[in-house]
Amino acid sequence: MFIVYPVTQVFYKSLFSSSGFGSSDQFVGITNFIELFSDDVFIQSIKNTGFLMLVVPVITLLLSLIFASMLSFGQLKEKHLYRTIFFFPSILSFVVIGILWAFIYHPNMGIVNEIMKVMGLDQYALTWLGNPDTVLWAIAIVMVWQAVGYYMVMYLAGMDSIPKELYEAASIDGANAIQQFVKITIPMLWEIIRITIIFSINGVLNISFVLVIVMTSGGPNNSSQVALTYMYQQGFVNANFGYAMAIAVVVFIVAIILAFISNKLTEREAL
Incomplete structure (x- = not known):
């Protein structure tokens, strides 16, 4: 109820253009994701997040x-x-x-x-x-x-x-x-x-x-913008919830991939 349902809703809402709870949502497909990767601020926030996650x-x-x-x-x-x-x-x-x-x-x-x-x-x-x-x-x-x-x-x-x-x-x-x-x-x-x-x-x-x-x-x-602050800004300052959910989906996928990669790279026989 408190984990699976919200996560699935994030993926679902990322496909809509929404200005907040209770408003009419318009289905836009992957348009939010296309706009993300042409958004200079988002690209900068991903670079900053990557820098911090590396250093x-x-x-x-x-x-x-x-x-x-x-x-x-x-x-x-x-x-x-x-x-x-x-x-x-x-x-x-x-x-x-x-x-x-x-x-x-x-x-x-x-x-x-x-x-x-x-x-x-x-x-x-x-x-x-x-x-x-x-x-x-x-x-x-x-x-x-x-x-x-x-x-x-x-x-x-x-x-x-x-x-x-x-x-x-x-x-x-x-x-x-x-x-x-x-x-x-x-x-x-x-x-x-x-x-x-x-x-x-x-x-x-x-x-x-x-x-x-x-x-x-x-x-x-x-x-100093990072991915989650930009997500917060888009959702709760600009009331662009669909776009914010798309950012959340990207961050979620990146975090899972990094965890999987680090787990595989450090895998060895336990002593």
Whole structure:
């Protein structure tokens, strides 16, 4: 009722020209989809979404693995404190995170530019969210900051379940820490890594929508527009619901394809 029916309705409504609930719908077939791929803003939003889906998961999962290794194998007395600190951003509301970082990036009051000025790097004190060249990177950094702790905890749980005897045997055989990480930790964590890859790719779609709405509203000049914000704009601002549903269908299909591809590329025999 709450999943299958709405999804089927999205596919069905994408074939109509509709201005909202209760209005008379006109069947237009695949016209909405044809218009999509000649729509410069939609093309730009897909490129921006693809950029975030490529950059954010790679950086996030790499940092999560590094931090998890440091906390799991490092001799740190404050280990539990660091776990809590790293995990804290993942429990905050996306809206709160967007507002917080909008202030951090503020060109006059933001701490980023203040740090640049203190370090004598005034030329790098930019309008981070108002510059087409930096806005996507600025949003990507926020997404990485929010998600690193969440995936780090997942990796920590996996690392804690790896038998310590494997590392002891590897040490006796002369393997250093990097060799142990590559030959033992990564293979034993592979199933968790596969899951986090899919989670992170799909997570980008969800969090990018909220952050862009809160921090930039798609600006400047659509340079931070992502597929779901453009869908929202078409549906709830322009009252072009049929067109918005067509965008939703494209995003849905792309997400399924990416999940399938990542699943196949990372498939291997479980240890």
